[in-house]
């Protein structure tokens with residue numbers, strides 16, 4: 170096989186559309202406002218624009234699978250026939266079967282959704298069982314290659330690699346191991362590779378990010394066997410295996426020894442990857458795609474440093490190509506779409522469009538010499554120097570305050586003392602009922618915010634509408650008989666962005682949308698400098714709500730770890746230092762809430778598990794700063810103030826000790842889908858605080874009936890003494906509608922009253 174060069178490339182691209190065209194088309198189709206043909210047309214246009222844009226920008230190799238109707242892991246499952254029978258039997262067309270797997274419908278719940286490694290993107294978990302018959306069942310990959318070729322663009326199809334696919338899957342039944350099916354799945358990949366070869370595909374990219382996590386000898390053997398088999402196939406495109414989100418460790422040697430043509434490495438996340446390359450035999454014949462441009466953060470690349478890295482690799486591989494560290498899926502489209510960004514910060518940034526240009530410039534510099542891209546190099550140099558030297562980035566008040574912190578600032582009074590003081594202050598019934606914070610973000614609420622942005626209404630009108638919404642939410646909770654109320658968070662566009670917009674050191678974007686799952690997007694704020702809270706951020710809303718009721722209203726804040734996890738964070742200081750600064754800002758807010766008469770404050774940390782390093786050896790250091798920052802944020806109040814925290818996204822096993830160490834008075838935790846198993850895990854580590862295992866899954870529109878809630882609560886009471894048990898949903902209600910949540914919450918309070926009796 171003669172292998173063409175890769176030169177310069179990106180490993181993947183955003184796909185929601187520069188103006189969220191796909192989001193709108195999907196939601197319109199799901200709501201029955203438009204038909205399949207209209208949706209397919211939007212999709213076709215987005216693909217064409219992306220491929221042409223990448224080719225016109227000068228990338229030597231354009232990734233093919235830059236589009237997905239919902240999720241690329243689901244796409245791979247469908248390609249190879251991993252469609253569980255309950256969806257296939259619905260008798261729907263291919264697109265609606267796909268959406269049934271993604272979203273569920275009246276007849277079936279969706280596949281489980283979970284975090285894509287340590288990112289804020291969520292994928293659908295394939296279910297593999299004895300019934301799964303892998304075969305090349307869907308030829309979208311081939312069709313899209315043809316579609317691009319007709320536009321004059323030669324693309325490199327991208328799929329999730331076979332090992333990562335099975336490692337991310339879950340067994341359809343107990344005792345079944347998806348990895349046992351690797352040989353059959355590899356047959357199906359072989360079939361696809363052969364078809365792609367017949368079409369004229371030159372390179373195919375197989376993503377194996379699972380190699381950035383610890384892998385067992387059995388898994389490494391499976392990797393070896395699979396890539397040997399794929400490599401030995403006579404008629405196939407060249408194979409590029411992409412390892413990203415960290416150092417592939419021993420797996421690099423396995424891949425280097427495999428008969429494949431290329432390996433893409435993430436040279437941003439972990440410095441040890443670069444050191445590993447020179448000591449790895451077998452690379453000298455291969456293409457090495459040096460992932461020197463950060464694919465998941467937004468800082469402008471230091472092109473000189475990237476060039477230096479690429480240059481040191483030149484002797485190690487047959488071809489050194491320039492690439493991004495991972496897919497650009499995790500960054501917004503274009504800095505140019507942000508006219509109102511802070512002008513000082515703007516030149517420091519690079520979104521997908523800018524990153525493509527950086528990769529192209531580096532590719533040319535490596536091939537033709539630095540002179541050909543002299544202006545790009547010097548422009549980058551000026552921006553990097555400006556960012557390094559900017560006084561804006563340092564706030565001396567914050568630094569002095571951090572320096573003066575003492576260990577006592579991260580600890581509260583003894584729990585027994587706190588418990589007594591809180592009982593005295595709150596006088597709650599047994600099994601108190603509450604919610605996690607947000608109530609439905611109705612169209613009216615979002616329209617009011619859009620109107621404010623567009624200048625159609627003024628601040629005062631907007632605020633009055635939000636205050637009216639708070640009144641409705643409080644009245645509803647009174648009517649439902651909940652015990653600890655919330656104001657409902659109507660004024661928040663997002664639980665991270667809302668705070669970032671009010672804190673110094675953060676910049677918010679207007680159009681910097683990044684896909685979180687399916688059609689849902691977020692605009693991660695940009696944390697560029699020392700963090701400072703100029704004034705209270707939530708107090709007036711909590712106070713307003715508290716004035717409307719005699720029940721305690723719970724103040725609602727986002728914790729330091731989650732603020733970092735869901736922002737683009739600075740890369741010029743350790744995350745622990747940044748987290749401490751954010752913690753201080755939250756600490757001040759918690760104290761101000763207390764001073765305003767708020768007796769319960771919840772500090773959400775849903776991303777605690779998400780930021781856990783993929784390699785076990787790095788976890789302890791992370792958990793230490795994560796816990797310390799939460800404690801710093803929450804330890805500034807008296808013992809009578811009850812601190813709650815909330816965690817979602819299950820899989821708490823690896824962070825269970827950290828949950829105890831947070832020292833919150835009450836922890837609400839996702840549990841409905843795992844039938845309360847997390848309670849036993851908490852007991853096993855001696856957790857003795859209040860706990861609210863979520864009793865119903867807010868991710869589904871289904872309304873649970875009283876009996877099933879009673880059953881769940883009975884299971885919970887078996888694991889936790891009733892005086893420690895709280896009753897609440899799994900997570901916030903912002904994505905649901907009132908017709909779903911009213912009966913669900915009513916049933917929840919009824920179930921709690923039943924158990925109390």
Ligand SMILES: CN1c2c(nc(N)[nH]c2=O)NC[C@@H]1CNc1ccc(C(=O)N[C@@H](CCC(=O)N[C@@H](CCC(=O)N[C@@H](CCC(=O)O)C(=O)O)C(=O)O)C(=O)O)cc1
Pocket residue numbers: 289610612615616618619661662663664665666685686688689690691692735775904
């Ligand atoms: C809990 N989750 C969150 C994560 N990350 C965050 N940063 N925030 C989170 O809450 N990660 C894990 C999970 C992921 N889950 C979700 C759930 C829901 C969404 C979601 O609904 N996103 C919204 C956008 C939210 C937002 O920013 N809203 C703004 C702007 C709204 C908007 O688009 N307005 C329209 C006009 C208004 C209209 O006509 O409706 C416009 O500008 O065109 C706001 O409310 O002001 C989404 O729509 O995707 C995300 C992650």
Ligand SMILES: N[C@@H](CCS)C(=O)O
Pocket residue numbers: 605606607608664725773775815817900901902903
């Ligand atoms: N308080 C937030 C937490 C979501 S994880 C909410 O209720 O939406």
Ligand SMILES: [Zn+2]
Pocket residue numbers: 605775815816817899900901
């Ligand atoms: Zn949650």
